[in-house]
Amino acid sequence: MKGINMKSVFRILLFAMAMITFCVSTYAQKDSRQRITxxxxxxxxxxxxxxxxxxxxxxxxxxxxxxxxxxxxxxxxxxxxxxxxxxxxxxxxxxxxxxxxxxxxxxxxxxxxxxxxxxxxxxxxxxxxxxxxxxxxxxxxxxxxxxxxxxx
Structure with a gap:
């Protein structure tokens, strides 16, 4: 098994960034719904x-x-x-x-x-x-x- 190539590293980083963005936006929505006027x-x-x-x-x-x-x-x-x-x-x-x-x-x-x-x-x-x-x-x-x- 050869080492991880750059393309694989890029895909993993892209996936991680997408997950972080999704989680942060979901958390922000949860907070705004809990806050009442x-x-x-x-x-x-x-x-x-x-x-x-x-x-x-x-x-x-x-x-x-x-x-x-x-x-x-x-x-x-x-x-x-x-x-x-x-x-x-x-x-x-x-x-x-x-x-x-x-x-x-x-x-x-x-x-x-x-x-x-x-x-x-x-x-x-x-x-x-x-x-x-x-x-x-x-x-x-x-x-x-x-x-x-x-x-x-």
Whole structure:
């Protein structure tokens, strides 16, 4: 048996490159399918809450639409302002604190607005349960995101 000729080596390299390209593109497609949009996440969360509270269909429909709208308004506020580093001046720290207070107030105003809307079709106990479930989901998402940051 003679040594491997150049033509065989070229075929093997070409085959290996084709396999790598195929595997990488397949993996990328898998990742894009697993990532859901904010809107899909909000709807999934709303449906989870509906299931946990055991709402009837009419109430569930109202709740899902209202919850998703609430989430959109929260996202429109943008991310929470960053915490100020300790090496900034008092003026910078004061400005940062005022920005955080203003952002928190906007969130509180939205929560009050949607409390009134929820009160039109949910009982007070259901609203309390919604807040509890929502907080639990947010905590899980936060811890999952922190876990992902430490693994990278």
């Amino acid at each position: 904010r809107e899909q996440l909000a709807e999934t969360q709303a449906k989870y809450i509906v299931k946990e509270i055991e709402m009837d269909d009419a109430t569930a429909e109202k709740f899902i639409a209202t919850f998703c709208q609430f989430q959109k308004e929260i996202w429109a506020l943008g991310p929470r302002p960053e915490r100020i580093a300790s090496d900034h001046t008092d003026t910078e720290a004061e400005q940062a604190l005022k920005e955080r207070f203003a952002h928190s107030q906007k969130i509180l105003d939205l929560r009050k607005k949607y409390y009134v809307l929820y009160s039109r079709f949910l009982t007070q106990k259901q609203i309390e349960c919604v807040y509890k479930l929502e907080r639990g989901m947010m905590n899980r998402l936060y811890y999952r995101s922190q876990k992902g940051k430490t693994q990278k």
